[in-house]
Amino acid sequence: MRRVLVTGCEQEISSFNPLASQYADFTILRGPDVFKAHAGADSCIHGFLDVLGRRPDLELVPAYAASACSAGPLSADGFDRIRHELLEAVRENAQDLSAVYVSLHGAMGALNEADPEGALLEGVRGIVGPDVPIVISLDLHGVVTARMLRNCDAAAVFHTYPHNDFTGTGRRAARLLARILDDGARPVMARIFMPALVRGPELFTATGLYGRIIDRAKAMEESGEALSAAVLIGNPFTDAPELGSQALVVTDGDEEGARKLADELAAMFWRHHEAMVAELDEPDAAIADAMARPGPLTFTDAADAPSSGASGDSNSILAKLVAAGYAGEALIPIVDAPAAGQAHQAGPGARLTLAIGGTIDPARFPPITIEVEVERLGDGEFIYEVSGMPAHAGPTAVLRHRNIRIVVLSRAVFLMDRAVFLAHGLDPKEAHITVVKSPGAVWRYFTFTRKNYVPDIPGATSANLKRLGHTICPRPMFPLDPDVRFEPRVEVFARWKGAAA
């Protein structure tokens, strides 16, 4: 019986969110709970179990899995504790291992470690030794590092955005590992770094240019040319030393082939990278245009998307509507724990003068003081439309200013569907304007919108990447700098050959 250890650690952060995330923000699973929790989930670990869990010749050993919602960088304490716990769990199960699978996102960042996934993989490698294959899975928003690639044998990467291949990627990781275990495949990984951070609708893999590049990567896998092929675009909000876009191809023992295929993907990507930018609306013109139109209308506030790691406390659109004298019906979610607390204290029907917004990021979102009526209170427990999973937003309230209804939440939760509104008795279909704090949610859950605006406003996840203030990623970088040149340079990682070539 060959033993395969399963572990994971997943979070995506925005370095520009001033609120650090903590150990307590993570869901920690240990031992058999890892498999129990993932059995019914749409996740990479589920997909991995799906392929290898029923094989009579393999024993899958659940060790430890930590995952958290997107947020600000992880505190030093938080990362140290998770690293310690994960490595202890690996150490306890390390005897007679034939392989290790690590489910990662790839865009973590900690205040004391710029490359948490690299540190974790280095730790796992240190425990299991040089001869046990380690296969990982990654989000295409992952920031792959040389340290990660030196300490694993092969990687499977998402092929869809918006992501709908969590389970599928886990299955591909399992088949990749099976090729190593069963057929003696000897993975060679070739990566090419590309100095570009991309955004915008061309990234939708079903319809956009990025999807056509991924189609080629998929064809490489399907034809058997590659064991795995991907183009990662990094998370532009995770300011890290190896942030950028990367072509990553894994072949079986064929270094020349891996180089050529990575080169092909990188060339395709670079040819199109300038088209992969977000088109943003001038905010005051967008408000004026919306005020003159019938609804329902949507404002995509991608700059303050908690699902991308933002703080959620932006009041930018609220402030502009108030300043413009807007009298229509608008719905706006804002993370504001003090306002929610005051509303709960005052009770339904109370009239209050409150400072709204900017409780976490006041530099980007100066609080605005307005008169509101407490219309409704909530406990912040509701079910996401997007995943069927529970949200825990803490105490919430609906505050009405004129006809603007502000849903204040005590904690940032995903705002990538209608759940936050419906849970508070508010229907975006009946409002004139709804603010949606997610880059892609409008096209899935707000299809009734008669016009969607994407204003260029501040936020820790602004698609106007120049606004963010990167200080760590390699420069020059498209689109942060002008005239960025790209000279493909292939790095090869093949553990069975010894050190990186």
Ligand SMILES: [Zn+2]
């Ligand atoms: Zn992603």
